[in-house]
Amino acid sequence: MQVRFGPATSLYDTWREHTLAGTKIPSPDRETVASFIEPVFGLPDEPKSEDHLHGHVGEWLWHLLTKDNAAVRVQPDPKGDVTDAGADGFSIYENPEGALRFRLWESKKNTGSGSLSTSLNQAYTQIAISGQRYVAKIVGTFTAGSQDAATLAFMADVPAAWTQGDEPVGAGVTLATHQPLPGKPFKKMSRKLPLLNKPGQLRGLATSISCYDELAKTVRRYAWTAL
Amino acid sequence: MDRALAAEHLNAAFGEDHLTELPTVAELTDLIAELEIELVRGLTDTGFRTDLTSLRRTAWYLHGIASTAEGFRYPLEQRRRAFAVSAHVLDLLLEDPAEAGRERMATAFAAQVGYHRADESPNAGAIYRKMREVVSEPAEFTDSADVALQAGMLFLGLEMATLNRWLRSWASAAAALTRGTELGSLDGTMFGPTQRLLRGVADLVQYLREGSPDALEAAHEHLRLVVDNEVGLSDLDTRWVAGHLLALADGLADSSIWAVLPPDLPAAVKQAFTLDQQPILTLWPPQRSLVADPALSPLDPATSRLLVSVPTSAGKTLLAQLIICAHTASDERDVCYVTPLRSLGREMRQGLRPRLRYLDRRLGADLPDGFGAQDLFGDQTTDGDGTGQLPQVEVMTPERLMNALRQDPQEVLSRFSLFIIDEVHLIAESGGRGLLLEGLLSLLDASGARLILLSGVMGNAASLAAWSANGQAEVLFTDEWRAPRRLHVLLGTEKIEESRTVIPARRRGGKDKIRYELQAHLAVRPTNATERHLATSKETPIGQLVLGPDNKRLTGNGNTSTAYSTTAKTATLLLRAGSLLMVVSQRATARDAARVMADELEEDPRSQGLADALAARLGDDHPLVGTVRKGVAYHHAGLPVEVQEAVEDAIRNEQIKAVVATSTLTDGVNLPVRTVVIATTEYDGQDPAFRMTAAQLLNAVGRAGRAGKESEGWIVLALQKNLSGSDFDRLTPGPDELEVRSTVAKPAALDALAEAEALVAQTQDAILQLTPDQETGGFVNYVWFILHVLDHVPDLAITRTWRDVVERLFAFTQLRDDLKERWLALAELVARQYDQTPPASRRRWAQAGTSLASAALIETIAGELADHVQQRGGLEEQTLEETLDVLTSQAVYTQLLRLPESKKYWRFRKSPRGEDIEVDTDSVIRDWIAGRTLTELADDHLTAVQDSAFRLEQMVDGVSEGVQHYLSWTVGLVIAQANDILLSRLSPVQLFASTAAHLRYGVDTPLAIDLLVRDVKSRTLAQHLGRLAEEADLDGEGLREYLSERHIQGWRAELDATPTDVLDLLQYVQGRDRHKLAEMMATGAVTAQSRPEGSDEPADPMPVTVVMSDADDELRVLADDRSLLGVIVARDHAGVAAVLDSGLLLDFTLQGTTVTITRAASGQLSFV
Incomplete structure (x- = not known):
């Protein structure tokens, strides 16, 4: 608030x-x-809709859990634009070698009785189908003068890198649920996003809170x- | 299909990168082609059949690389191309129903951005139109992403009226919220970015409207803060929209009226465009490059000669308006804009009227071609105190200008300091018009006026330019830019084999016939390299083929369907894409094809208003009324001009869906539509003169795709033969086919010349026997006219001989030397004949404008008339009634209708192929002038015609062409000459001088004519008001007061005024008052009168608001508590409405009955 x-x-x-x-x-x-x-x-x-509520709370969980990373260069706060025509979040950060990386995040919540994998599959599909659009829109906010030259030069490479699944880009899926988590909740991710097969390109963040609905x-x- | 789909453009968009995960250029071309095909074929309920995934990804990839910051990986030109291609694809994807909600809004906005960045801004307007329903209500201010996308789409669509309203609504929400937080702004809160974005948009609008550099700078600051994420929690859409608007701001500013027009041009000229209800804020590439051209700019008064040759839809009409307004701002003399296309002239008048009014200049009345000089100059427009005449702009056809020159060449040539001749490539038009236009050019060239020529694409623009320059510097400007894309389609028919049925012979010994049902076959060329074939469903055949013995195609009733009917049926299938123009060869075909289309359609609620108005004018039984109820009209020169105009307006306003028009340019509508179907009749052995020329075809083709309304137009060429790929070539004629040749240099003219020479060898007065239907007749007539001009314009006669002017004809740049000599020899004979003719006759024959033979006859009739009148005696001008009696008693109509110029204008038949019937011309004319309806005339005078629709149609055609056009013109000549003769004999009696005007307008009072010449379109209303004024002894001013007192409610209740009548009367009652918006911009304040309603009139100034009431269209003056204080009087209504429509922020105060309007103190919309 x-x-x-x-x-x-x-x-x-x-x-x-x-x-x-x-x-x-x-x-x-x-x-x-x-x-x-x-x-x-x-x-x-x-x-x-309670879906929006659940989703928004999930986005904030993701944001609070990831933003305090020293490597992060750019990661806007979630506005809660939950009817969604864009990505749920993105992050530009430095990898351990100091190279810039871009990650597109898709946030999913699972609060009903549906299986976790259904929710996750939706997230993967959304990234596969709409990722290029999200990337294009994000790039459009990096106008000349809005960031330092290194970041702008990096962002100029992102659309093509995304198309090809090149190393500088990656995807993340965050899941918030009341259900207990299986051992490897994101194991299908690499199959669903086959281009993102280089080390570090995929990230998953699952938060299980048994009283997720009540929390929201x-x-x-x-x-x-x-x- | 052009531009974005050309392989080189696609390659340029992708650049050097070879991305394995995207389709190749060839694959992409195929995919886009597939989408285009599906749009022609019609989408399924679930949208495209094609899998769009890779196309969508590619479009967003291209949009993404195009959106990267300047100066990094992608060069400018590649980004521009990538924007162009992505915009095209995203535009197509908007048709996919799977795109919905905010995702669709984002697709639309991205397409608009792409179009703007690719310099195809009109297409961004077209995208807005596709999305109109999504922005029909403003989003809640708190729904930031929706607000951002709506504001972005409206702004990039340059849809200022809606944007202004929404900005106001958002501004008041933002301001209320800001007050609630007790902060200076919402910066730092979750609404900060939205507030800043909207302030940025409002500032950009203010810049475009008023040109203030501060506003542009402020817009930059607001948008930058949003993009940099510095003013609070924002969503991606808000930042995205802000980022693109920021990137576009400078480009838009550079193409704005304020940046492009010269700084020393008065601001009022710019405001006349930017503060209009439908403002022009930015200019298109060809307009910008021409205006910026140091040597050619038409806005520079030093540019005395110019030829602008650009494709249709490149913005030529607006360019002409700019030139006119800029010229009148600096030159006290008048401007004459000439176009052979009547519908273009009407469009020009509509565009110019408010702008000229803003500039305190006047637009001359819309008079018919045949009206004489006294009518042309009779409009003694004076300013408020009646001291001087205001500069005026005339819009007219070449015929009317020529007629004016015939009557008073000295006056015309000295009055105008600028002539703009539009559609100048029509000098190649046979049938007399081309030569007339060419002749005008040659004479105007000899005058001292500036001469600016505008034309469509010509194969030999350079040679016409060289003619115009006449050895001076380069005067040619060409540009190939055009915003909407075009898709070419060929249409044929195919028999459906399985439908074969044998129709047994009716008689014994007769032969069986074979019948097939037909389906339409469409060949589509979505790219230069691809051609696809489609067929309409076999379930819904579009006609039938009936074959007789030896497989001979049988025609006639019950046999093979006519070509126009199968084409019309197919055309109805294309209507879902948007408005449609079908071009046919003949008037009857236009009507019948419209009927076929109408039969396929349901009644359209949008068309009922027009149908009712047409029924009132033409009668319920007129076939046009029936087709218009279904949203289909037809249009040709046989219809009354007012009806043509109503049809043109209706297609422009989307009250009707389709128009079927004849192919001749004089008849044709010049209006752009989504789809043009060319269905002219062609057959082997046809006289080529009756076929559409390459230029005519290109002109028709150019109508497809309305800039700003659609991003794509379809051209369908219907052929009655097997389709072949080479048929597509006809739609893209080359320079050779588009060469403009003078009609005097064409083979037919040379044949006529040889005939004339033979005649000269045989007869003494051969010159007088050459008929107007051949070029020799036209040429002889022209030479005569030039001799007359030199007689009456001494200044010209000092510098030029008749030979100089005649040799200056464009034809003389195209003729061989020996042919030049032969034409000049003919001209020499004319000069000799001229010398031998008495001066009065020379003048009268020149003034007639008919063939010399007819002119001589008209002079004889006039002489007899003068004798008759003089014998009867009298001391003053006769009444209308008396003159009509004289015309009848001297059989003037009968004599005039015998001249070759009368063609078949006054011919009536029992049935379409039946025998002729006699009609009493005099009695029809009297009834017409008495104001009787066309239905009444038909019923009374064509009783022999059984079919009521045919009866009415004939009467409409007869009155329109026979009376309103032909007799009005020739009777006018006879009366003018008779009066001239009477004057020369010092006889005080005169025939009623305005008789021709009464014939033209079908009313019986001078005031009714005045109403019709100015603003009022309805003859019934004009007749009614004219009589009312006569009975109450009111003059024009008195009638204005009478009308003003009753106001809109009274007009509706007492005069039965329709919505169109109301608009017309509002124009009429405001008279010559200065444009209120212009006055306010110049002086800071303007006043209007309010008619009090109930409560007391405030003695001290009291803040009020003025709003348009939904209920009765009156402008209400409301107190703070929304109580009604008064209504703006009718006289001030249009002026105040224009001020409200300007989009400026206003303050209103009421004192007594005077409302004072000033610009709001803050000057701009406040969001805080």
């Missing part, structure tokens, strides 16, 4: 105080705060309490 409000600290404080006290924010602040909560969560009388709903309950 702090990231959502940014410098609107007094609004954030208002929201926080009321949430902790379990009281409702009076108008007109209530309407303003509601605007900040509405994306992804929806509002108490007009909730958004708790997050939402906090968001809504003061409204």
Whole structure:
């Protein structure tokens, strides 16, 4: 919520105080705060799909678990653009040899009774089918002057590298679920993304939280309490 | 198919990289071709049959490499090519129903970016049109990705009206949210990026509208902050849109009106384009390169000669508007724009009217060709205090200009300082028009005016340019750019073997017939190298083939279907792709083909308004009314001009889906459509003059694909033969076939010359016997005209002899020396005859514009008329009624209808092939002028015709061509000459001078004519208002007041005004007031009057808003609490509407009944 409000600290404080006290924010602040909560969560009388909620919580889990890596150069915070016409996230980082690498992340959540492999297969397919589009859009945000020359030069190589599955690019799939994890949840990944067969090109991150659904709903309950 | 699909362009897009995971160039060409084919064939419910995976990946790969930052791996030209190819493919992929929601919006935006970056910006507008429904409501401000994509698509589509409305809605949401946070902006919050993106877009719009460099710089800053992820949590789409807008900003700025037009050109000229309801904000490549050309720029007054030869849809019409507006801004004399294509002239008038009004210049009235000089100059337009005449722009046909020159050459040549002659390649047009145009050029060249020639693609543009330059510097500008792609298709028929049935002979001893059903066979050429064949379903045959003994094709009723009907049926299948123009050879075919199409279609709700209006004008039984109900019209010169105009507007506004038109350019619609079907009749042994020439074909082809509306056009050539690959070549004629040859240099003219020489050898007055249907007649007439001009323009006569002017004809650059001498010898005879003719007759014959023989006859009729009137006596101008009596008693109509110029304009038959019937011309004319409807005229005067539709159709044709065109013209001549004769005899009596105008417009009051010449299209309305004014003794100003008092509601209730009538009356009532938007831009404020509604008029200025009411289209003045204070008066309505449409931010105050409009203090939309 702090990231959502940014410098609107007094609004954030208002929201926080009321949430902790379990009281409702009076108008007109209530309407303003509601605007900040509405994306992804929806509002108490007009909730958004729980899939979006689960997905968003999963994205934040991924982000919090991966961003504090010293090698990461660029990795935007998840906005929660959950209806999705783009990738769920990407990361530009340095490998141990100091070379730049690009990884496209696809985030999946599994909260129902469906099998984990179905969710994961969807993620692989999405990367295979739509990866080139996600890459093109990401490249479009690296306009001249937006980053240092090395990063821009690297990003100029990414579309072709992605097409060919060359070493500088890779894919990651993150899975958040309430189900227990098998020993090798991502074992089919290499088969589904055959071009990405060089060392380090594939990553998987699975988070199993037995009360995942409740966790997500708790997050939402906090968001809504003061409204 | 052109451009993006050419192998070299694809290769350039991929560059040196050989990517094993993408299709090869050849494979890609095939895949794209496959998609194009599927679009022609029609998609399945689930979309394309082809697997799109690799195509989609390739498109995004290319879009990706094209989007990489400048100065790194990919050179500029490769990125440009990659953008072009990816845009093309992504554009096609939008047709795939699997693309939905935000993914489809992203595909659309990426295609728009690609088109812009590839310098094909009109196609980005076309993409917006495909996506219109997605942006029909503004996204919630909090849905950042949707907001970003909507704003991006609207901006790149340059769809300013919607974008402005949405920006306002988002601005108020953003501002409310900003207030709620008690911050200066939303920077740093999750809405910071959206707010900045929208501010960037609003600033870009402001730059394009008003040219302020500060706004451009501010836009850069806003967008940069979004891309750099510095203003809060953002989603990829918002950053992506911002990144591309940032990359595009400079390119757009460079192509904007503000950057391209010279800095010393007054800002008002630029505003006239950028603040319009449908603003022109950027220019296309050919327009930019021409304007920027140091030696050729038509905006430089020093450019006195120029030939611009560019393909259709390259933006020639807009260029002409720019030239006109720029010229009138710096020159006090008038401008004359000439086009032989009437529909182009009408389009030009529509485009120019608001711009000239903005510039305080006037557009001359739209008068018929035959109207004399007194009518042309009768429009004594004065400014507000009636002191001086304002510079004026005239839009006319070559015929009307020639007629004006015949009447008063001195006046015309001194009045205009710029002539723009459009479609100048039509000098090659046979039948008299070409020579007329060529002759005009030669004379105008001798005048001191600037002469700018515009043409389509010509094989020999350089030689026409050399003629125009006449030894001076280079004057030719050519450019091959054109935005929409074109797909070529051949159409034939095939018999369905399994449908073979034997039709037994009816009589004993007769022969059996064999019947097959037909399917359409389409050969499609999606790329230069590929050709695919398609057939329509056997389940839905498009006609039948009936064979007699010896396999002879049987035609006629019940036998083999006509070619036009099978083509029309196939054409209906292509309608789902967009609007369609079918070109046929004859008027009757146009009507019948429209009927065939209409039979295949359901009633179209969008077309009912037009159908009702046509029914009111033509009568319910007219076949056009029936076809229009189904969304199909036909169009030819036999229809009343107003009907032609309504049909053209309707196809432009998408009220109808298809038009069937005849192929001659005089008749044809000049309007671009999605699909052009060429279905002219061709057969072996046909006179080549009746076939479409390569230039005509190319012109028709050029109509396919409307720049800004579609990114692709289809051209279907229907052939009545087995299709062969070489038939495609006809659609891409080479320079030889497109050579423009003067009609005087063509074989037919040389044959006629030989005949004329033979006649001269035999007869004394051979010159007077040459008929207008041959080039010799036209040439003789022209020489006579030049002699007349030199007699009346002393300045010209000092510098030129008739021989100089005649030898300046373009023909003389194409003729062999001996032929030149022979033509000049003929001209010499004309000069001799001219010398021997009495001066008054010389002048009258020149003024007539008919063949000399007819002119002599007209003069005789006029003389007899003058004698008659003088005998009857009188002291003043007769009334209309009296003059009509004289015309009847002297059998003037009968005599005029005998002249060869009258063709078959006034011929009536019992049935299409039945015997002729006599019609009382005088009585039809009187009823026509009395305002009776065409149905009434048909029912009363054609009782012998059984079929009511045929009855009506004949009357419409007869009145339109016989009365409105031919008799109006020739009766006008007779009356003008008779009055001239009377004056020369010092007789005070005169025939009613405006008789011809009453014939032309079918109304009986002068005020009704005034209404029709200016703004009002409906004859019924004009007649009604004219009589009303006469009874109440109102003049023009009085009528304006009367109408203004009643306002829109009153017009609807009392006058039964249709929506079109309302628009026309709004124009009419505003009179000559200065353009309110221009006044506000110049002075900072403008006022309008409000008619109070109920509450008291505020004594002190009170802030109000002015909004268009949905219910009655009136402009309401509302208080802060939305209560109604008043309505803007009718006189000010159009002016205030233009101010509202400008997209500028405005403040309104009301004091008493005066609403003052100023630009909002902040100057721009506030998002904080």
